[in-house]
Amino acid sequence: MTRYSRQTVLPEIGERGQEQISKGKVAIIGLGGLGSVMSEGLARAGVGMLRVIDRDVVELSNLQRQALYHEGNVGMAKADVVKEKLQKINSEVEVDARVVEVSPNNVEGLIEDVDIVLDATDNMKTRFLLNDACVKNKVPWIFTAILGTYGMTMNIEPGEGPCLRCLLSVMPDPGSMETCATAGILFSLPRVLANIASTEAVKYLVDADLRPTLLTMDIWKNDYEQIDVARRDGCHCCGEGEYEYLDGDEDVTTELCGRDAVQVSPGERVDIELDKYQERYGAERVGRSLVKFSVDGYELTLFKDGRLIVEGTEDHKKALSVYSEYVGR
Numbered sequence: 001m002t003r004y005s006r007q008t009v010l011p012e013i014g015e016r017g018q019e020q021i022s023k024g025k026v027a028i029i030g031l032g033g034l035g036s037v038m039s040e041g042l043a044r045a046g047v048g049m050l051r052v053i054d055r056d057v058v059e060l061s062n063l064q065r066q067a068l069y070h071e072g073n074v075g076m077a078k079a080d081v082v083k084e085k086l087q088k089i090n091s092e093v094e095v096d097a098r099v100v101e102v103s104p105n106n107v108e109g110l111i112e113d114v115d116i117v118l119d120a121t122d123n124m125k126t127r128f129l130l131n132d133a134c135v136k137n138k139v140p141w142i143f144t145a146i147l148g149t150y151g152m153t154m155n156i157e158p159g160e161g162p163c164l165r166c167l168l169s170v171m172p173d174p175g176s177m178e179t180c181a182t183a184g185i186l187f188s189l190p191r192v193l194a195n196i197a198s199t200e201a202v203k204y205l206v207d208a209d210l211r212p213t214l215l216t217m218d219i220w221k222n223d224y225e226q227i228d229v230a231r232r233d234g235c236h237c238c239g240e241g242e243y244e245y246l247d248g249d250e251d252v253t254t255e256l257c258g259r260d261a262v263q264v265s266p267g268e269r270v271d272i273e274l275d276k277y278q279e280r281y282g283a284e285r286v287g288r289s290l291v292k293f294s295v296d297g298y299e300l301t302l303f304k305d306g307r308l309i310v311e312g313t314e315d316h317k318k319a320l321s322v323y324s325e326y327v328g329r
């Protein structure tokens with residue numbers, strides 16, 4: 001196999017390891033800065049099956065950092081573009097492209113038949129859901145998050161070590177966290193973290209021991225740290241076996257007739273700090289319970305109970321992306 005000769009010569013991989021990689025099945029959730037790099041690397045490495053999942057389309061603002069996409073792809077579904085590119089890179093790899101919103105209804109079906117799952121999402125809500133699904137089905141996954149010049153990644157092996165909720169017991173309140181739309185992302189940051197996480201995925205496929213720590217880094221300052229995270233007694237998810245995000249309701253989108261607008265209602269009860277939106281986006285406060293602001297050509301109305309009306313689109317998936325970008329979970 002000359003195709004993989006630079007890899008099989010490595011003592012860490014060898015012919016046997018390459019054989020294991022070619023039988024490996026990996027799901028990549030999210031095809032932005034992280035997922036586009038992960039999927040390219042794993043296709044080149046010869047992973048047998050890649051399930052690439054993203055609800056969104058390519059936008060011009062993605063091109064600054066996301067691999068595989070070019071100007072001609074703007075407006076096309078990311079998963080479809082990735083599938084086409086990966087098959088040109090390596091026709092031996094099976095690519096299963098899914099243009100879907102990962103939800104409590106479909107998440108288990110997306111992860112239960114793969115060896116390992118790579119988190120390349122941009123929001124904590126999907127990560128908590130993924131943690132529930134992976135712990136319940138005993139599928140390992142790799143948490144990776146990036147913002148600004150800072151990133152972190154942790155390998156999660158259900159039954160072996162801590163889960164995401166051992167690290168973060170509750171989900172941060174909507175609106176309390178910065179998102180990539182507010183804090184930005186350095187062009188090179190996703191590539192660094194994506195390659196570290198996909199290396200761990202390949203290590204898993206060849207039965208190597210994974211890094212047991214939470215790795216954090218600021219690549220601008222060159223600060224790198226490894227932090228020990230212990231399994232937490234009484235963790236709701238991996239301790240008590242309560243899968244509240246998996247059992248929770250989905251965010252519901254409703255089209256608002258004749259308004260070119262979609263309303264997103266969060267699946268759980270939330271309480272938004274509207275002041276933050278006044279500070280961050282110069283949002284206009286309207287009474288006690290809502291603010292209005294505009295971003296990316298959309299007029300947004302955000303209510304204290306977490307509902308968001310996105311004016312300027314009738315596309316439900318688009319409204320959900322605007323929701324996770326600006327309400328930020």
Ligand SMILES: [Zn+2]
Pocket residue numbers: 162163164165166167231232235236237238239
């Ligand atoms: Zn846990």
